[in-house]
Amino acid sequence: MSLALCALSHTPVMGVHQPADDVVDRVQAAIDDARKFVVEFDPELVVVFAPDHYNGFLYDLMPSFCIGAAATAVGDYGTSGGPLPVDGSAARAFTAAALERGVDVAFSERMTVDHGCVQPLDLLFGGIDAVPVVPVFINCVAEPLGPVGRARLLGEAIGSAAVTLDRRVLLLGSGGLSHDPPVPRLAEAPPEVAERLIAGRNPTPEQRAARQARVFDAALAYAAGTTDLMPLNPEWDRRFLAVMASGDLAQIDSWSNESFVEQAGHSSHEVRTWLAAHAALSAQGSYEVRSSFYEAIPEWLAGFGVTTAQPRRS
Ligand SMILES: O=C(O)/C=C/c1cccc(O)c1O
Numbered sequence: 001m002s003l004a005l006c007a008l009s010h011t012p013v014m015g016v017h018q019p020a021d022d023v024v025d026r027v028q029a030a031i032d033d034a035r036k037f038v039v040e041f042d043p044e045l046v047v048v049f050a051p052d053h054y055n056g057f058l059y060d061l062m063p064s065f066c067i068g069a070a071a072t073a074v075g076d077y078g079t080s081g082g083p084l085p086v087d088g089s090a091a092r093a094f095t096a097a098a099l100e101r102g103v104d105v106a107f108s109e110r111m112t113v114d115h116g117c118v119q120p121l122d123l124l125f126g127g128i129d130a131v132p133v134v135p136v137f138i139n140c141v142a143e144p145l146g147p148v149g150r151a152r153l154l155g156e157a158i159g160s161a162a163v164t165l166d167r168r169v170l171l172l173g174s175g176g177l178s179h180d181p182p183v184p185r186l187a188e189a190p191p192e193v194a195e196r197l198i199a200g201r202n203p204t205p206e207q208r209a210a211r212q213a214r215v216f217d218a219a220l221a222y223a224a225g226t227t228d229l230m231p232l233n234p235e236w237d238r239r240f241l242a243v244m245a246s247g248d249l250a251q252i253d254s255w256s257n258e259s260f261v262e263q264a265g266h267s268s269h270e271v272r273t274w275l276a277a278h279a280a281l282s283a284q285g286s287y288e289v290r291s292s293f294y295e296a297i298p299e300w301l302a303g304f305g306v307t308t309a310q311p312r313r314s
């Protein structure tokens with residue numbers, strides 16, 4: 001058995017509205033390097049810790065966490081769509097391990113995932129069919145959210161089960177870092193938007209296209225500085241990355257949900273996926289960061305990070 005980690009931001013604006021060429025080149029180099037790391041590790045299973053953006057999980061039934069034993073991708077924003085090659089027995093083992101450790105995960109034999117789960121698979125593996133996966137949903141958008149430390153405990157539980165497998169397991173975290181994209185919030189939503197957040201699965205192609213166009217337009221306006229969306233926070237991002245690299249993950253338990261929003265934007269909660277992935281990696285002992293890239297990219301609406309890490313070699 002062995003574990004490895006790759007955590008990276010996702011943004012559907014990538015490739016649609018680009019920052020300067022030199023920025024794109026640096027991001028591409030970081031992704032290429034992460035892909036090289038993953039190819040060399042040659043994972044036999046990929047555990048994807050990812051948020052959802054009201055495509056699979058809505059307010060009609062919103063868990064804090066859900067492990068999927070079967071899953072289908074909606075294929076939003078041009079990401080791969082269709083069934084994922086989920087390892088159902090590994091998913092059930094991870095679920096049992098989490099419940100045994102007092103982390104009350106939900107479990108799904110028919111999970112739906114979106115770009116949050118699929119974009120990293122597309123970027124690192126060229127699609128969703130390359131390696132068996134276990135998708136692990138972490139609620140990062142639908143308030144109220146539990147304390148951030150619960151994601152750490154989830155990761156530790158899944159990691160404790162992953163290290164017992166006689167397989168190479170890649171822990172993939174997807175999201176963040178600081179960002180405040182125009183994702184609607186139930187508390188402020190007008191009735192028709194509230195209905196979509198509660199029960200708006202399977203939008204029509206026209207509805208999905210309109211939603212995606214709104215995000216693309218927001219990205220253009222954000223880069224031009226003409227929106228009231230919160231600024232990216234490189235200082236906060238770098239502080240978060242330093243905590244992940246330190247291995248002392250429990251210190252983040254004191255970061256209140258309010259502080260995430262106030263300092264790093266409503267969708268900065270997506271870093272819970274990074275936290276869970278690093279906590280899972282820690283199940284194999286202390287770890288070392290092999291590579292860390294970060295750049296604030298307003299054109300993509302995100303503080304964009306790419307990290308690879310592995311158990312510390314003695
Ligand atoms: O369409 C959505 O709901 C979200 C889009 C988005 C935009 C920028 C950064 C992200 O992490 C996103 O999920």
Ligand SMILES: [Fe+2]
Nearest residue numbers: 051116175270
């Ligand atoms: Fe997201």
